Amino acid sequence: MAYETIVEDNIDILVCGAGLGGTGAAWEARYWGQDKKIVIAEKANIDRSGAVAQGLYAINCYMGTRFGENNPEDHVRYARIDLMGMVREDLAFDMARHVDSAVHQFEEWGLPLMRDPNTGAYQREGRWQIMIHGESYKPIVAEAAKKSADKVFNRICVTHLLMDESKENRVAGAVGFNVRTGNYHVFKSKTVVVAAGGASNIFKPRSVGEGAGRVWYAPWSSGSAYGLLIGAGAKMTQMENRIVLARFKDGYGPVGAYFLHLKTYTQNCLGEEYESKWWPQLQEMVGKEYLDPEVSHATHRPIPTCLRNHALISEVNAGRGPIHMVTMEAFQDPHLEEIGWHNFLGMTVGQAVLWAATDVDPKNENPELTTSEPYVMGSHATGCGAWCSGPEDVSPDEYFWGYNRMTTVEGLFGAGDAVGGTPHAFSSGSFTEGRLAAKAACKYIDDGKAEGIVVSQKQIEDRGTDIYKPMEHYRVYRNEITAGSVNPNYINPRQGLDRLQKLMDEYAGGASVNYMTNDKLLHIGLKKLKIMEEDLEKLAAEDIHELLRAWELKHRHLTSEAVMHHTLFRKETRWPGYYYRGDAMKLDDENWHVLTVSRRDPKTGEYTMEKAPCYHLVDDESE
Amino acid sequence: MPTFVYMTRCDGCGHCVDICPSDIMHIDKVTRRAYNIEPNMCWECYSCVKACPHQAIDVRGYADFAPLGHSVRVKRDEEKGVIAWRIKFRNGQKEMELLAPITTKPWGTCIPQLRDVSAPTKEQRDSELLFNEPKYLRLDDGDIHTLKSNGLKLKAGVYY
Numbered sequence A: 001m002a003y004e005t006i007v008e009d010n011i012d013i014l015v016c017g018a019g020l021g022g023t024g025a026a027w028e029a030r031y032w033g034q035d036k037k038i039v040i041a042e043k044a045n046i047d048r049s050g051a052v053a054q055g056l057y058a059i060n061c062y063m064g065t066r067f068g069e070n071n072p073e074d075h076v077r078y079a080r081i082d083l084m085g086m087v088r089e090d091l092a093f094d095m096a097r098h099v100d101s102a103v104h105q106f107e108e109w110g111l112p113l114m115r116d117p118n119t120g121a122y123q124r125e126g127r128w129q130i131m132i133h134g135e136s137y138k139p140i141v142a143e144a145a146k147k148s149a150d151k152v153f154n155r156i157c158v159t160h161l162l163m164d165e166s167k168e169n170r171v172a173g174a175v176g177f178n179v180r181t182g183n184y185h186v187f188k189s190k191t192v193v194v195a196a197g198g199a200s201n202i203f204k205p206r207s208v209g210e211g212a213g214r215v216w217y218a219p220w221s222s223g224s225a226y227g228l229l230i231g232a233g234a235k236m237t238q239m240e241n242r243i244v245l246a247r248f249k250d251g252y253g254p255v256g257a258y259f260l261h262l263k264t265y266t267q268n269c270l271g272e273e274y275e276s277k278w279w280p281q282l283q284e285m286v287g288k289e290y291l292d293p294e295v296s297h298a299t300h301r302p303i304p305t306c307l308r309n310h311a312l313i314s315e316v317n318a319g320r321g322p323i324h325m326v327t328m329e330a331f332q333d334p335h336l337e338e339i340g341w342h343n344f345l346g347m348t349v350g351q352a353v354l355w356a357a358t359d360v361d362p363k364n365e366n367p368e369l370t371t372s373e374p375y376v377m378g379s380h381a382t383g384c385g386a387w388c389s390g391p392e393d394v395s396p397d398e399y400f401w402g403y404n405r406m407t408t409v410e411g412l413f414g415a416g417d418a419v420g421g422t423p424h425a426f427s428s429g430s431f432t433e434g435r436l437a438a439k440a441a442c443k444y445i446d447d448g449k450a451e452g453i454v455v456s457q458k459q460i461e462d463r464g465t466d467i468y469k470p471m472e473h474y475r476v477y478r479n480e481i482t483a484g485s486v487n488p489n490y491i492n493p494r495q496g497l498d499r500l501q502k503l504m505d506e507y508a509g510g511a512s513v514n515y516m517t518n519d520k521l522l523h524i525g526l527k528k529l530k531i532m533e534e535d536l537e538k539l540a541a542e543d544i545h546e547l548l549r550a551w552e553l554k555h556r557h558l559t560s561e562a563v564m565h566h567t568l569f570r571k572e573t574r575w576p577g578y579y580y581r582g583d584a585m586k587l588d589d590e591n592w593h594v595l596t597v598s599r600r601d602p603k604t605g606e607y608t609m610e611k612a613p614c615y616h617l618v619d620d621e622s623e
Numbered sequence B: 001m002p003t004f005v006y007m008t009r010c011d012g013c014g015h016c017v018d019i020c021p022s023d024i025m026h027i028d029k030v031t032r033r034a035y036n037i038e039p040n041m042c043w044e045c046y047s048c049v050k051a052c053p054h055q056a057i058d059v060r061g062y063a064d065f066a067p068l069g070h071s072v073r074v075k076r077d078e079e080k081g082v083i084a085w086r087i088k089f090r091n092g093q094k095e096m097e098l099l100a101p102i103t104t105k106p107w108g109t110c111i112p113q114l115r116d117v118s119a120p121t122k123e124q125r126d127s128e129l130l131f132n133e134p135k136y137l138r139l140d141d142g143d144i145h146t147l148k149s150n151g152l153k154l155k156a157g158v159y160y
Helices: A020-032 A072-082 A089-109 A137-148 A224-231 A256-260 A275-286 A293-299 A305-320 A334-347 A349-357 A426-446 A457-480 A493-507 A519-536 A544-569 B015-019 B047-051 B122-126
Strands: A005-016 A038-041 A056-059 A130-134 A151-153 A156-163 A171-178 A184-194 A246-248 A265-267 A323-326 A368-371 A412-414 A594-600 A607-613 A615-619 B003-005 B025-027 B034-036 B057-059 B071-077 B082-088 B095-101 B152-156
Touching: A005 A020, A005 A171, A005 A426, A020 A038, A020 A137, A020 A184, A020 A426, A038 A184, A056 A256, A056 A334, A056 A426, A072 A089, A072 A615, A089 A137, A089 A426, A089 A615, A089 B152, A130 A334, A156 A184, A156 A224, A156 A457, A156 A544, A171 A457, A184 A224, A184 A426, A184 A457, A224 A412, A224 A544, A246 A305, A256 A334, A275 A305, A305 A323, A305 A368, A334 A349, A334 B095, A349 B071, A349 B082, A412 A426, A457 A544, A493 A519, A493 A544, A519 A544, A544 A594, A544 A607, B003 B034, B015 B025, B015 B047, B047 B057, B047 B071, B057 B071
Parallel strands: A005 A038, A005 A184, A038 A151, A184 A412
Antiparallel strands: A056 A130, A156 A171, A171 A184, A246 A368, A265 A323, A323 A368, A594 A607, A615 B152, B003 B057, B025 B034, B071 B082, B082 B095
16 A cells, blocks of 8 residues: 655654643653653644543642642542552552642643632642643643654554564554554654553443443543553553443533532432442442441541442442432532533533533433443543552562563553553643653663664564555455445454444443453453454454554454453452452452452463552551 | 534634544545544544634534534633633523633743753652652642651551
């Protein structure tokens, strides 16, 4: 095919994917590498890419140490209880101790942070959240990234990482194609920061037609953070820890500001409080360490997100749905009503569109809530991602191999959704992780770790052939049929995505099976995924846009396989409300108070699973 | 169909094509105007609506669950640093106009060029500090938190 090959050589730091994590990496890299070559490769346009493309109405991770509000360890303890103990606390502590400096810079750059008129501190929504007018959050951080980067390549879908041929398990750059021109892009780089997105759309969404686009996490979050890293043989962690969101029905509008700031609350269809009646049974499943409503009531210790989901799901299954958000009280206050609407316009416009379309005025009626299909990501209330090194001054030996946020592949770093075990980073924490990764990447280069990298012409050509294969396949077989999309020789990306979503839903615990799976189902699911891998070799793309969808599907497929293996490995139900292992319905601290770590051998596709110790922050004097 | 484009307003300039995070705003080869090629991959993020210089792009809620007859329109002004919304309900009973700031500074003027700031010292490189730290952590003289400074340690196992 007549596409040009465009080689960008001698890059020091290549940032793949520039959402909040990637913009943080590009920005910070310039300080530690003032003479280094920094390049961004982004699938869309960095002014509006990533999960924050449409804006945010809150920054969900801000300590406020400056105002005497919290210390980093307080946030770690919060993330720990919310995730039922399964957190990389070294990484979480490290993110939390730096995150405020990112937020203070955002304010200086022009991001409007609201202030509490009485105290002068930032307006709190909850203990960790501050309220912002964040419609332009992404364009503002993109300006910072553009200022620091030597070059920004927009509209490049990065498909694979390049690997060094002189030293095993060392990264050498990345390849991809331009979704407009179709040109083949080769980036030869000493280090790579993968800051691509987590995965929406791998489990069948509840909406079936156009509405499938109104997923909770952006539809363009195609699991490339995981597809790229797994494909390169990096170890992954906590990939079973998918997240299910309790949100306003269909529009998936956020509930954080409603609960925390507007003080709205939930009730069943009979107008009853329903959560507490599920706690005794749930406490038997997970143990008192994880659910103690009395302690939670007395100390403001949160009840984990998954457990609150469990109560909602159970109540609906008991026939007392729908669950309503009681807005009618708060919305009588015109100021709070305005905040309620601004909250959607700032980050989920689709929910405002839906309420306008269905005449739902929350002042006069209490809107419905539902639980979403599962998502695989690593920066919200869940921690899927790569197994990364922590910082030298915090991490125990098992968590440290030289460079902060470096994966188990040398020179390959992660940020945001790409880093595993770091839930509750959100936008500001992801940006911070990008900064940490960038500093470490500069140090890695300065330490001489990236010398003598070899990438053969053969590797470049082979990858190029791989990339365009779906178009070639289409060209060869298209004319065997008269017209239409039914062809015995190929499937198109949409057909493949439908198959992936159906099998993940039915075998790995999606919404239509009430998030239930077991050993037997997972084995069948893995078998089907393996066969699907063969069909992905026969994927057909009619044009460059479909080629983009083809590679997104391949990344989603790699992500799904990891999810399936991890879910099978962890023989317990750690997060009821996110998913259930029907053959092991209890939380099992004796055997599973560990982090799960996987590696897919890039040559054979075989998975190996292992347990890694789970460390917790404790007071120094407690012995 | 999430976003759609009015025939009489679009001049095919391609701003929407350039900004769409989902790569679904394309120019139709026959009409030479933009359209949404893949509505079920549209997030209703409004990036294209905001970018359109002619207000040619609008949103019609997802057909699966949103009845016809509503409207959520927007105008974003970088120079004035504000965004203005107008919401109209389907039943005509409710209409809201909402205004919010999008920036507090003239666009792009307050971000330093890090190539030109004084280079970090070796001590800073070997430390855990990031750019502008420790100053920006608390905006006082405080230093970065460590396990030691906060009286903490990490312990493996079921210890909380």
